[in-house]
Amino acid sequence: MHPHEIHLRVGSIQLNGAYCPLPDMHGMIVFAHGSGSSHRSPRNQMVASWLQREGFGTLLFDLLTPEEDTFYENRFNIDLLTQRLIGATRWLHHQTEAHEVPVGYFGASTGAAAAICAAAQTPGIAAVVSRGGRPDLARQALRQLDSPTLLIVGSLDEEVLQLNQMAFDSMHCEKQMAIVEGATHLFEEPGKMQEVCRLAAGWLHAHLDHVNAT
Numbered sequence: 001m002h003p004h005e006i007h008l009r010v011g012s013i014q015l016n017g018a019y020c021p022l023p024d025m026h027g028m029i030v031f032a033h034g035s036g037s038s039h040r041s042p043r044n045q046m047v048a049s050w051l052q053r054e055g056f057g058t059l060l061f062d063l064l065t066p067e068e069d070t071f072y073e074n075r076f077n078i079d080l081l082t083q084r085l086i087g088a089t090r091w092l093h094h095q096t097e098a099h100e101v102p103v104g105y106f107g108a109s110t111g112a113a114a115a116i117c118a119a120a121q122t123p124g125i126a127a128v129v130s131r132g133g134r135p136d137l138a139r140q141a142l143r144q145l146d147s148p149t150l151l152i153v154g155s156l157d158e159e160v161l162q163l164n165q166m167a168f169d170s171m172h173c174e175k176q177m178a179i180v181e182g183a184t185h186l187f188e189e190p191g192k193m194q195e196v197c198r199l200a201a202g203w204l205h206a207h208l209d210h211v212n213a214t
Contacts, residue, residue, distance in 0.1 A: 003048070008061050010087030017061030017088075020052055021095070027102040027126060027208035028057040028092060032085050032118075034109025034132075038062050043186065043193060044108060047131070050197035051106075056204060057098065061088055063111065078137050081114035082121070089122055102126040102208045105147075106200060113137035120144040127207035129200045132160060132185050135167035142167055148174040150203040152196055154183030176203070 003020035017039050021028070029051055031044050039060035048058040063084045068074045085105070093099050104127040107115030112133020119125040120141040128149040135142065135151060151168055153161045161179065168177050178199050183192040 003058065003060070006061075008088055008091055010084055010091070013065060013084075015062050015065065015084065015088070017059060018048075019059050020048070021057040021097045022052065022055065024055075025057040025101055026055045026205065027104055028059060028098050029104045029106050029204065030085065030088060030092065031058065031060040032081065032105060032107040032111030032115045033060070033063060034107075034111050041108075043131075044106070046193055047106060047197050047200060051201060051204065054201045054205065056104075056201075056208070057101070059088065059092055063114065076110055076137070078110065078113045078117060081110065082117040085111075085114050085118040086122055089118065089125075104128065104204050104208055106131070107133055110134050110137060116145055116149065117141040119147040119149075127204055129203055130164075131196055131200070132157060132187065134160070134163065135171075136163040138167070142170040143172060145171060145173045148203070148207045149176075150199065151175070151177045152199055153177065153179055154185060154187055154192065155179050155181045156183060157185040160185060 003018035006017045006019045008015045008017050063081045105115035106129045108131045112130035116138040119128050125147045128147050130151045151164045153164045180195050187193045
C-alpha cells in the first residue's frame with residue numbers, strides 16, 4: 001500500500017501528512033521531523049519505506065504549518081512540537097485500522113526531543129528511535145521516559161554525539177546508543193542511512209512485536 005496524503009487536525013491547526021496503514025501490521029510508527037523538515041523529508045521517507053517493507057505502518061506529518069515554520073524559533077519550541085505529536089497520536093488511535101496496534105516514535109533532530117517528551121506523557125508508546133537527534137532538549141522528560149529508546153548518532157557528528165551521551169546517561173528506561181561509524185549529522189555517506197534503517201527496524205521489531213505477542 002502506498003502512503004496517502006492526509007490533513008490531520010490537532011486542535012484548531014491543520015497539518016499535512018502521509019499515512020500508510022498496512023494489513024496485519026506489526027505496529028504504527030509516527031515520525032517527528034527535525035527542525036525545518038516536512039513530511040516530505042527524503043531521509044525520513046527512506047526510513048518509512050524501509051519500515052513499511054518490514055511490516056510497519058507509518059504516519060509522517062508536519063509538526064508546524066508553513067506559516068509557523070517561517071519563524072525559526074518554532075523549530076526549537078519543544079513544548080509546541082510535543083503537543084503536536086501527542087495530538088497526532090490521539091488522531092491515530094481514532095483510526096479503525098490502527099487503534100489496537102502498538103505505536104512507536106521515530107524522531108530526528110529536534111523532533112527526537114519531541115518524541116521523547118511525548119512518549120513520557122503518553123502511556124503505552126512501545127519504543128522510541130532517535131536519528132541524529134537532540135534528546136538533550138527533552139530535559140526532565142529523559143528521567144520520566146519509560147519507553148525503550150534507541151539513540152542513533154554518527155561518529156563524526158561530534159557535538160551531537162556528546163549531547164546524546166549526556167542525555168543517554170540521564171535516561172532510566174531500557175536504552176541503547178548506536179554509533180554509526182564514519183557518518184556525519186545527516187548520514188549522507190554511502191550506506192549510512194541504510195544502517196540507520198536496519199538499526200531502527202531491529203529496535204522496533206524487538207519492542208513492538210513483543211507487545212503484539214502479549
